[in-house]
Amino acid sequence: MMQTVLLLSVPVVLPLLAAGVSLLLSPFPIAQRVLGTAVLAAVLVDAAVLLSLVDSSGRQVLQAGGHPVPLGITLVADRFSALALVVAVVVCLAVLLYAIGQGSAERRIENVPSVFHPTYLVLVAGIALVLLTGDLFTLFVGFEVMLMASYVLTTLGPTVERVRAGMIYVSSSLTATILLLTTIGLVYAVTGTVNLAQLSELVPQLSPGLRDFLALLLLAVLGIKAAMVPLHWWLPDSYPAAPAPITAVFAALLTKVAVYAIVRTQTLLFPREEPWTLLLVLAAVTMLVGILGALAQHDLNRVLSFTLVSHIGFMLFGLAMSSVLGLTGTILYFVHHITVQAALFLVAGLVEQRRSTTELSRLGGLATAAPVLGALFLVPALSISGMPPLAGFLGKLALLQAAVADGTAQVLAVAGIALLTSLLTLAAMGRVWAAVFWGPPPAQRAPAGQEEDGAHEGDEAEPHRRTTTVRRAGRLRTVAAALAVSSGLAVAAGAGPLSAFAERAATDLADRAGYRTAVLDEGSNP
Amino acid sequence: MNASNVTLALVVGALFAGGSYLLLQRSLLRIVLGFVLLGHAANLVLLVAGGPAGPAPVAGETGVPEAADPLPQAMAITAVVITLAVTALLLALADRSVTLRGDDDVPDAVEDALADREDTGQVEESR
Incomplete structure (x- = not known):
């Protein structure tokens, strides 16, 4: 019991406390x-222990403060949330190592002390809270904690x-937040609880229209937060502007946390036997619009942002199939x-550091100038395009197998679109590769005095290049990017056990009765 | 649990309408005011969700059936705190925008500006 507590x-409390100390x-x-x-590192160890505990002895439940179920804050860890937590903390x-290497983390602005480290810890706490929460309102609070940190x-x-x-x-996140709050109010008005376990019992009894x-x-x-087309408008416009490590952590985690919330709420509250046509259509549109957008962009970070949007569609596809196989695919893809x-955004940051720009037309020749960088980009780029034997192939294979097992025409049609999207992703990544790593290096330009991108980058990297510690800092950044890339490789290497685990x-996700028993029985005898 | 209070429903509707209208404005200050209205609307929804009004739910003073439902009130206060913090942040952002660019208008997206440039063949800087 103590151990579970x-x-x-x-994962929630330690980063929050540390944020204050920091x-x-x-x-x-x-x-x-x-x-x-x-x-x-401590949270990572904790999450790993939690993962093995959950895998060996089932769901772990904590009623914070010992309050009975509908009143207190419930934290639940099952296999999906524990796995998501481990991956999130690794990233x-x-x-964090990359940001330290970049040295931007502690930069003072005027004479206000930098708030990077405390805010970053709050962000981690928010992500952990969303992943572990067992009620709708705490989910909202977790999102807010995470988003407040991300705004800063x-x-x-x-x-x-x-x-x-x-x-x-x-503005867009806040709109989504207020709508989420309103939705929670409506759910409470109808059912009288926000606890997910109780809701999973009450919601299926509602009239079909209301449900x-x-x-x-x-x-x-949640689709706004997950950047599901047509609710993705804000993402490609806001992510690329942030400093490279921040963009990387947002791209990797914020939208995925929202996808996690979609999967959690839809599987638990609205069980479906048949594939969900609406979500299938949305998944297909997300894949296509995202990747076509990526092909039309002229800036490295924007290409990656649109690719990010596109591949949200794959996870929604798995969920839309409403089968255990489909969910397995979603988890692997997640x-x-x-x-x-x-990995991709961190490498893009390294490219930006070397060339002071992310505009594709002004990059080139990096394959000979920086072969390590080339290798670091190539691995995740091929992985996201679904090249075997990398991790992206694993996820796509699982999704396509699920689609074939399902066999209905609409699912197979979306599977076809998924294949097409993979091909277009390869094209988009090939285009980036050709523009950034092949071709003649750009003519030497004056480091400062360029338009927006150059000036914006100028305050980021230029002063550092001259300091003596630059080489070591650069090495730490490369190591951090390599860590991200190799975590992707680890996913591919552990494909067998990981698939079984997924x-x-x-x-677990489909077993709603099990979830209820774990949470509600735990609540009755705290 | 299902309260059908027409007055509150109308107020919520009016607040959502006004808030949405303000969200569509250019000036960040108006957008902030829009969020203030929307925040009130969402909190009223939570309040209505708690059922009919009753005496304050204090343990030992009011019985369970007649007291007002405390849970939505707890949620509303949490939401109020969050909205306050984000509003303060948005105001700081508006202030920074005035310092840096001279106004607090939300500019067009980069790609929209690029498309405009291609359409009209001229560079539009001010947006």
């Missing part, structure tokens, strides 16, 4: 770095470009997508 609360430590940047890294750790991180060191992106990002209405509301509000997006996790 500790394991479930540490704020006090702001005159001592080195202490902040050590604290941040140590806390994330957060890699990005996007607008850290505000340039004109970041203020512009920040306005769009904060579908709530399902659509939840899908739409893990793959987190690691691959972090299948058990998907069975």
Whole structure:
């Protein structure tokens, strides 16, 4: 019991406490770095232990403060949430190392101490809360904690470009937030509880019209946060403006956390026997619009942002099939997508650091100038295009197998679109590769005095290039990017056990009665 | 549990309408005011969700059946705190925008501006 309490609360409570301490430590940047890294490492160990415990002895439940079920805050870990937590923390750790290597983390703005480290820890706490929560309102609070931190991180060191992106990002996220709150109010009005376990019992008893209405509301509000087409408008405009490590952690985690919330709420509250046609259509549109957008872009970060949107569609596809096999595919793709997006954006950051721009037309020749960078880009790029034997192939294979097992015409049609999207992704990545790594290197330009991108990058990297520690810092960044890339490779290497695990996790998701028993029985005798 | 209070429903509707209208404006300050209205609307929805009004739910003073439902009230106060914090952040952003660019208008998306440039063949800087 004590063990469960500790394991479930540490990922949320420890980063929050450390955030406060880190704020006090702001005159001592080195202490902040050590604290941040140590806390994330501790959370990672905790999450790994939680994962093995959940796998061996089933769901773990904590009623915070010992309050009975509908009143207190319920934390639940099952296989999917524990796995998601482990992957999320690995990525957060890699990005933190990268940010430390970049040295942007502790930059003071005017004479205000930098808030990067405390905010980053709050972000981790928010992500952990969303992944572990067992009620709808705490889900909302977790999202808010995470988003508040993300608002601060996007607008850290505000340039004109970041203020512009920040306005769009904060306004769209806040709209989604208020709609989510309204939806929670409506759910409470209808059922009288926000506990997911109780809801899973009550919601299926509602009239079909009311039930579908709530399902659509939840899908739409979480869809904004997950950047599901046609609710993706804000993402490609706001992500590229943030500093490279921030973009990487947002791209890897924020949208995926929303996908997790969609999967959790839809599987638990609105069980379906048949494939869900609406979500199938949305998944197909997301894949196509995203990847066509990526092909039309002229900026490395924007290409990656649109690719990110496109591949959200794959996870929705798995969910839309409403089968254990489909959910297995979603979980595998979820893990793959987190690691691959972090890796791609971190490498894009390295490219930006070398060339002071991310515009494709002004890049080139990096394959000879920086072969290591080329290799670091090539692996995740091939992985996201679904090349065997990398992780992306694993996820896509699972989804396509599920589609074939389902066999209905609409599912097979979407599977065809998924294949087409993979091909177009390969084309988009090939285009990036040709523009960035092949061809003649761009003519030497003056480092400063360019338009927007150059000027914006100037304050980021230029002063550092001249300092003596630059080589070591650059090496740490490359190591951090390599860590992200190799976590993707680890997913591919552990394909066998991971697939089996994902299948058990998907069975967990479909087993709603088990979830109820775990949460409600635990609640009755705390 | 199902309260059908027409007045509150109308107020919620009016707040959502006004808030949505303000969200569609250019100036960030108006957008912030829009969020304030929307936040109130969402909190009223939570309040209505709690059922009919009753005496304050204090343990030992009011019985369970007649007291007002405390859970939506707890949620509403959490939501109020969150909205307050985000509003403050948005105002800071608007202030920074005025310092950096001279106004607090939300600019067009980069790609829209590019498309405009291609359409009209001229560079439009001010947006």
